Amino acid sequence: xxxxxxxxxxxxxxxxxxxxxxxxxxxxxxxxxxxxxxxxxxxxxxxxxxxxxxxxxxxxxxxxxxxxxxxxxxxxxxxxxxxxxxxxxxxxxxxxxxxxxxxxxxxxxxxxxxxxxxxxxxxxxxxxxxxxxxxxxxxxxxxxxxxxxxxxxxxxxxxxxxxxxxxxxxxxxxxxxxxxxxxxxxxxxxxxxxxxxxxxxxxxxxxxxxxxxxxxxxxxxxxxx
Amino acid sequence: xxxxxxxxxxxxxxxxxxxxxxxxxxxxxxxxxxxxxxxxxxxxxxxxxxxxxxxxxxxxxxxxxxxxxxxxxxxxxxxxxxxxxxxxxxxxxxxxxxxxxxxxxxxxxxxxxxxxxxxxxxxxxxxxxxxxxxxxxxxxxxxxxxxxxxxxxxxxxxxxxxxxxxxxxxxxxxxxxxxxxxxxxxxxxxxxxxxxxxxxxxxxxxxxxxxxxxxxxxx
Numbered sequence: 001x002x003x004x005x006x007x008x009x010x011x012x013x014x015x016x017x018x019x020x021x022x023x024x025x026x027x028x029x030x031x032x033x034x035x036x037x038x039x040x041x042x043x044x045x046x047x048x049x050x051x052x053x054x055x056x057x058x059x060x061x062x063x064x065x066x067x068x069x070x071x072x073x074x075x076x077x078x079x080x081x082x083x084x085x086x087x088x089x090x091x092x093x094x095x096x097x098x099x100x101x102x103x104x105x106x107x108x109x110x111x112x113x114x115x116x117x118x119x120x121x122x123x124x125x126x127x128x129x130x131x132x133x134x135x136x137x138x139x140x141x142x143x144x145x146x147x148x149x150x151x152x153x154x155x156x157x158x159x160x161x162x163x164x165x166x167x168x169x170x171x172x173x174x175x176x177x178x179x180x181x182x183x184x185x186x187x188x189x190x191x192x193x194x195x196x197x198x199x200x201x202x203x204x205x206x207x208x209x210x211x212x213x214x215x216x217x218x219x220x221x222x223x224x225x
Numbered sequence: 226x227x228x229x230x231x232x233x234x235x236x237x238x239x240x241x242x243x244x245x246x247x248x249x250x251x252x253x254x255x256x257x258x259x260x261x262x263x264x265x266x267x268x269x270x271x272x273x274x275x276x277x278x279x280x281x282x283x284x285x286x287x288x289x290x291x292x293x294x295x296x297x298x299x300x301x302x303x304x305x306x307x308x309x310x311x312x313x314x315x316x317x318x319x320x321x322x323x324x325x326x327x328x329x330x331x332x333x334x335x336x337x338x339x340x341x342x343x344x345x346x347x348x349x350x351x352x353x354x355x356x357x358x359x360x361x362x363x364x365x366x367x368x369x370x371x372x373x374x375x376x377x378x379x380x381x382x383x384x385x386x387x388x389x390x391x392x393x394x395x396x397x398x399x400x401x402x403x404x405x406x407x408x409x410x411x412x413x414x415x416x417x418x419x420x421x422x423x424x425x426x427x428x429x430x431x432x433x434x435x436x437x438x439x440x441x442x443x444x
Contacts, residue, residue: 005303069377069423070416071384073395078416081402082409166289170388177291190299198288198296205287 009192016183016193023179024200030096030165030175035158037101042108049113060109067106073167075099080171092173096165104161111153115146148219155212162205176200234401234414241397242418248315248393249380255319256379257372260326265356267331278327285324291385293317298389314386314393322379329371333364366437373430380423394418 003011048060067075076099083090090098119142127137169178180197184190266278285293298313308316337360345355387395398415402408 065424065427066420069381069420069427071381071395071419073384073387074398074412074416074419077395077398077402077408078412082412085407085409163289166291167385167388169291177289180292180295184299188303190303191296194292194296194300198284198292201289201292202284202287206283209287 005189005192008187009189012187012189016187016189016196019179019183020176020193020196020200023174023176024204026093026173026175027162027165027204030093030100030168030173031158031162033093033097034100034104034161034165037097038104038108038157038161039154041101041105042112045105045109046112046116049109050116064106064109067103072100072103072164073170075103076168076171092168092171095171096168096173096175100161100164100168104157107157108154111150111157112146115150116142118149119145151219152212152216155208155215159205159208159212162208163201166201230405230407230410231414234405234411237397237401238394238415238418241392241394242422244311244391244393244397245380245383246422248311248318248383248386248391249376251315252318252322252383253376253379255315256322256326256375259320259323261330263323263327264330264334267327268334282324282327285321290318290321290382291388293321294386294389310386310389310391313389314383314391318379318382318386322375325375326372329368329375330364332371333368334360336367337363370430370434370437373426373433377423377426377430380426381419384419 009016045060045063048056049064051057051060076096079099080090080092080095083095123141123145124137127141128134132140165173165175166177168175169181172178176197180193184193187193263278263282266274267282269275269278294314294317297317298308298310301308301313341359341363342355345359346352350359383393384395386393387399390396394415398411402411405411
């Protein structure tokens, strides 16, 4: 019996879906891991960029300029294939998380820096004047106010990252796109499988972007222009 | 890595970087034109057109460019439409970025005070004329800086086209890497090449941002 591609797709749907959902799980793990690493790296980068020491500021600027100007795919290949060549063999998932984290950290450095600079310096001075340590002033006074500036771009970064993790398929990280390639190789149902994959990405990114939008609105409320 | 290796790689990588630049330029033209059409469609009084354009933007922005490239390259091929990988990449990236561009246009148009349009209509301009000669020129100042930034991201995103084997810098690097087994050296060289292309472009975008921001009244 000769079945058309859509019939074959329908017949195999449960199996295909089962495999793709494993990929969805891994996509979420890589996105989450990358986000955490990027946030930490970005915080560090922002501290370097706003440091009083010139050397640290230069290091921070170099980091931002270099890592933002090179495609994340190239950075993943350096971390996965390049490091393996010099004897440091990482598994695909950690390599992807580190790669996205370091790449995203360069973006978030600028986001956090803008957030810190948006808080009036009088706030910091007042906090120091009433006897807070610089660390306390940063944590209790400056950062909470900076959050309002930082959250919208941070949310947009998360959405971008979710989609960018598809590129990790090229270093064999078994996330959604990688699973899809394997299934297409087995079944040749490229249109059907990639459409399903697109729908799965949408199902993840649309709720995330709704969330970011509502956060954005909440943050904008009561802000003085 | 010896200098001899580098001497063998460089001409090939430079030629491939030409492919990257060509792909970026062509996809960017598609994005700028289709993006404007989308932005206008979203303002259309025909609800069907506006809703369809909105859906397009949400779908394109909600899915990875890589998935879109696979659909255009492999999906269309299975439907009998065979595109070269390069053409598929240009169309795919162009249509993907068009969705982002349309939002840039939309923000720019929305930022022009509506009294401008009303005044243009009041002195007898048609809708199209008001858009072309009154609103868009003023919106440009808001549109240009983010647009320049998208050029930089597009340049970097063309690297993803290597995954459908479109001839550009990353593909050449991967080929050379499987030939020479020196991924570290190769990808570092390629990273430096992207830096050389993207960094000046990013600086231009920054300059435009400062320039266009000058004399703007805070709203």
